[in-house]
Amino acid sequence: MSLSGGIIEQTRLTCAIGAMQTVVAIPRAVPILHSGPGCGEMIAGFFERSTGYAGGTTSPCTNFSEKEVVFGGINRLRQIIENTYKVLNTDLQVVLTGCTAGIVGDDVDSLVAEFAGQGKPIVSVETAGFKATNYESHSLVVKAIIDQYVDLFIEDNVPRSEKNTVNLFASIPYQDPFWKGNLAEYKRLLAGIGLKANVLFGPESGGVKEWQRIPKANFNILVSPWYGKPIADHLKLKYGQDYTWFPHVPVGANETEKFLNQVLEFAINQGAQVDENKARTFIKHQSEAYYQEIDNLATFLLEFRYGLPNHVHILHDAGYVVGLSKFLLHEVGIIPKEQFVTDGTPEKYQDLIRNDLKSTSEKREIPIYFETDGGKAQEILRSIRHKGRGLIIGSGWDRELAKEKGYDFLSAAVPTPYRLVMTTNYAGFSGGLRVIEDIYMMVLSTYA
């Protein structure tokens, strides 16, 4: 378990069944919950506007009652699955269990195997809430789909048979509010260096057909501080696909260039047929276009005489905490002060993340706290004060704290009722520019 198991105030993550959103993010896939009646509502409410094709109130659910708790719910589940095929048009069904089914001990795997045996594209995965967080269960769900579904198509999809194709594992759908935009931007950037990326989630993916082609990819890319790594490890064993690991969200030019160069070198080593010169030219062009904007921006940043934030605290998952810290320090000139990782990072990954953040600057130390308990993180932040105008980047929970402290606030993490995100990306060159726009739109609006 990644969480120390202490109490959590103001949660910024949810439980294992939250990975129903991993299913919702696959075009035309449906999560089927074998759970209590409230689980789906809790998850939909946590993420907000998260229905997708067949999530939220569309998702079938056995709605455990006292009867199922006492006698087991497997017959109920059978009925619900059978009728799901009649009522909903879907390409993939993923049965997720809740606490009730987990404790009662229903044999869901056998039942689902029966349906799969009849040729149905159906998968089961154990996601009892007390077993894991949604950051962890995201990997469980993806692995279950690979093992129980993708594997069925292996004969037509010879492992590593497409030299220039890669699988990308990055944002966790919905938990990363910018997942859709980020995946689209990664895909565009990777195409720019000559790689075809399976992004697997959202409108830029090819739905279940793309999932079927996962084995064909030459290698995999993992963009994450820790979550999703079990997927990449699993594929390495399963299909012999090596992976290159970039440990934080690449926001802005420095990190995006680094990311693309790392992938390019890895691709060449893996035997991909890419035109290196063309790829480098693409990166250079992207970077130049980006710096044209920063060039214009510099005048504003240096000359705006009425006050701009000079330091930032970020409460987010480790990928954003590190990615945004690096970006804001070097490319915007906002100094990262105390940072808070709220994603329940397992202890074994914490030092890697500390070191990654440490590498941001040789001349300054950026304190980092791993604190899943948002209330505690805020308590620490409440007692900290630095000179100048402060900025907090976090979830909706942090808005009130920012107000209390008189800081600027940018809503960029879930849960948040204060912001609508559709296809905005924070990753990549354009993502960096968007972060800048968002921060200063909010700052300048305080002068109205």
Added chain:
Amino acid sequence: MANINLTLPEVQIREIRINSITGYHGDAKELVEAGKSGLKDKDRSFSQCMGCATSKAACMTILIQDAAVISHGPVGCSSCLHEFAFTYRVNSPLRGIEKPTPRRIFSTNLQEKDTVYGGNIKLAAAIRDVYNRTKANAIFVLTTCAAGIIGDDVESVCNEAEEELGIPVVAIFCEGFRSKVWTTGFDAAYHSIARKLIKKPRRRRQDMINVINFWGSDVFADWFEPFGAKPNYITPYSTVDGLKYSSEAAATVQACQTLGSYLGAVLEQEFGVPEVPAAPPYGIAQTDRWFKALGKVLGKEDIAEKIIEEKKKEYLPKIEALREKLRGKRAYVTAGAAHGHGLLMVLKELGLETTGAAIFHHDPIYDNKREENDQLAMGVNDYGNVPNFNVCNRQEFELVNALNRIRPDVLLARHGGMTLWGAKLGIPSLLVGDEHFSMGYEGLVNYGERLLEVIENDEFVKNLEKHAINPYTEWWLKQPTYYFLKGGTGI
């Protein structure tokens, strides 16, 4: 007499206490009749995510100004509760709260090992930790499926903490699997509040009337003023102290009989606060009855008559003018029980045709056992029947099927997730969050004007219809709406 036993920690669930059901297909009149002779619930052989009691108990406690709330379960069971922190903030100006404080919402974050060894010790520690952090005037502990099944002794843990900390530590039993009627969560919260917080009255205050409601606008202050009384809104935006002495009020009224059924009955039966024997004021006839009943309880019938006369003089011409414009428009309603009934009456009063309803559950009789409080019975009597009256606990597939068949001119919804389907079918759809918006004579004007606006401004839904994504099969849309309900052809 209502089925209330405050010596027991757990409230009796609605299905047993008042014979509530979640599956029915027929018309409203039949349902009212059937309710008198004993309704039988019907199961479905297909179902979608319903929602559960825990978040309903949560909203009635999180919005108490000076309380903290602990969800005793895995972290997921507290994950949508941030929505109530937002609600508290946004609606606080409606209740004159200038500086809304952050809501204090915790999870004991139960892990797998806790499901093996039990979560009692963890909960005990959590309560003390929360108290030290918040210094709240009361701590509410909400149970969840996991805590319920592993059999944690939440009541004892809370009692021990209460003794040690010297503040009420209130266990609320609202596990999702216990009841198919999620409003049992309201009952669970009220039951525990009544057991642990509400005190025997020291006196009877003629200047205070309890209003059991959500977080709607403060319309009752104006209505009570001529009677020389002020509303005591419970439980959202109340304080722990304010709740304690809700037992001293002159009377209790409801914003929604489904919501406050249990608390109203408890206040009457256990603490001597009479519940006004009239369903909430939706529609002219019911508003007349409501003011009269209120006047009678307060011994000020003449004042009630005067209010009715004055208000009617002012609003009836406006209502008539709206009727002219709305007459014959076809409406469909989806909402929780009594509020849905209220909306149907408002629509009928405004001259619309009510073509059907998907109501989340049905209480054949409320806890006070008075027929005068039965909004549906009163409404059917005043305005006649409602066809296609479906009781369905937020089963979207049935709603989509019914809407597709009936194709009303306008869809009225009360809960999230439902208006989307009206819009996808090109039907102008309206969700009003403020439960007081359409109450009283003036409410008819408010609501009528909003309706006109919604029906008129249909460009967005007409465009959405052209591009709507629909996961439902063609086969399903052709089946009878109640195909999967017991007695239907598909079960």
